[in-house]
Amino acid sequence: MTAHPLAALGRPHRADALIAGGGLAGGLLLWLLGLQGGPPLFGLPSALTLVSLTVMSAAELLRRTAPVAALVLGIPALALDICTGTLVATVLMFTDLIYAAVLYGSPAAARRIPFHCVLLTVLSTIVLTALWHDPQVLMLCIAIAVGTLTPAWTGVIIRNHRDAAQAARLRAEQTALLAEMDRRQAVTGERTRMARELHDMVANHLSAIAIHSTAAQSIDDPAATREALGVIRENSVQGLAEMRRLIGLLRDPKAPGGGDEPAATPTLDGLDTLITQARASGASSGLTFTLDDARRADGAEMSPRMAAPVELAAYRIVQESLTNALKHAAPGEVRVRVDHDHGVALTVTVSSPFGERPGPRAPGSGAGLVGMRERIALLGGAFEAGPGNGPDGRVWLVRAEMPVPEEDRRPEEKRP
Incomplete structure (x- = not known):
């Protein structure tokens, strides 16, 4: 709880009103029964103790809305009460004001009031002991300590717990909130990954289908039409297989029909198949495709294996680059080179003839380059794509470099 604004001073808390009313009624009853703590001092009339009782009750109405002001108001009321006979109800309400000032007051008041209570108790003990050499003075000092220190430190303890x-x-x-933010980020990241994976898988096959279906419609040659339909069928079957693989990755293995075996993830070993498909799809457009896998040292048939995320990213980079070449490249040679730099970084380079075309051979979404950049950024690599100069003239160059730390390499690739 915190102190309410001053605008709420006219509306005391219900509990405060009950405490004030009960203290006032109890004090009046004690005064009528003559149950006062002692005779009045300095010749003051005993009826003045009702004034201090009334002021103390009014201060209780402010114990929660203005606790420090209520305590300041209660100090002179207590002094008047002591001088006019001392009603127990007045003293008890004052101790409650100390407690409320510590509990509901500002942090500064909660620190200072207990210190002042300790100081008051010590000074009172010293002064009373010096003035009156009487054993009853000790009891009076204990009463002062109980009436000030106990409510103050009780308020401190309760405030600390609160x-x-x-x-x-x-x-x-x-x-x-952080968990919800992490969940949303995870969902967003997973949706982005799924969109990137779906685009990379399907765009290649659909582009080939679009190109050859256009050729089949425009060329009045039965042999060329049959060849185009064969390429369309092959890409349709392969695209369907890729879609099934993605669905297998997304489906819960424990769900009915989910299957127990995980779907295979594409690796760089499938680059030969990609090049073969690209040759079949790009033959009618005057495109040729070559693969230079520098990782295959000494004529080895199989390339060294790397971590699955690295191989998947490299495979998708080549796949998307070949798709873009089928859509935009001028007739000529498309070169794909894969190089492994001493087991430290994997570099994929794809160059295709760059020419001025009125439009792409097949429509696209424009998300290919974005997806490739995202894949490389997730691996902490470097990616660049744009026109450049090659041995045979202007080319469109895609270059991706992916780090392959020692701990991320597959066991068969690590050096002894």
Whole structure:
């Protein structure tokens, strides 16, 4: 709880009103029964103790809305009460004001009031002991300590527990908020990954289908039409297989029909198949395709294996680059080179003839380059794509470099 604004001073808390009313009624009853703590001092009339009782009750109405002001108002009321006979109800309400000032007051008041209570108790003990050499003075000093220190430190303890509980609630809310943010980021990241994977898998086959279906419609040659339809069928079957693989990755293995075996992830060993498909799809456009896999040292048939994320990213880079070449490249040779730099970085380079075309051979979404950049960025690599100069003239060059740390390499690739 915190102190309410001054605008709320006219509307005391219900509990404060009950405490004030009960203290006033109890004090009046004690005064009518003559149950006062002692005779009035300095010749003051005993009826003045009702004035201090009334002021103390009014201060109780402010114990929650203005606790420090209520305590300041209660100090002279207590002094008047002591001088006019001392009603126990007035003293008890004053101790409650000390407790409320510590509990509901500002942090500065909660620090200073207990210190002042200790100082008041010590000074009162010293002064009373010096003035009156009487054993009853010790009891009076104990009463002062109980009436000031006990409510002050009780308020400190309860306030500390309240602040700790509030801090714990805030931490719990922050933890829940961070968890929700992490969940949303995870969902967004997974949707982005799925969109990138779906684009890279399907775009290649659909582009080939679009190109050859256009050729089949425009060329009045039965042999060319049959060849185009064969390429269309092959790409349709392969695209369907890729879609099934993706669905297998997304489906819960425990769900009915989900299957127990994980779907295979494409690797660089499938580059030969990609090049073969590209040759079949690009033959009618005057495109030729070559693969230079520098990882195959000494004429080895199989290339060294790397971590699955690296191989998948490299495979998708080549696949998307070949798709873009089928759509945009001028007639000529498309070169694909894969190089492994001493087991430290994997580099994929794809160059295709760059020419001025009125438009692509097949429509595209424009998300290919974005997806390739995202894949390389996730691996902490470098990616660049754009026109450049090659041995045979202007080319469109795609270059991706992916780090392959020692701990991420597959066991068969690590050096002894």
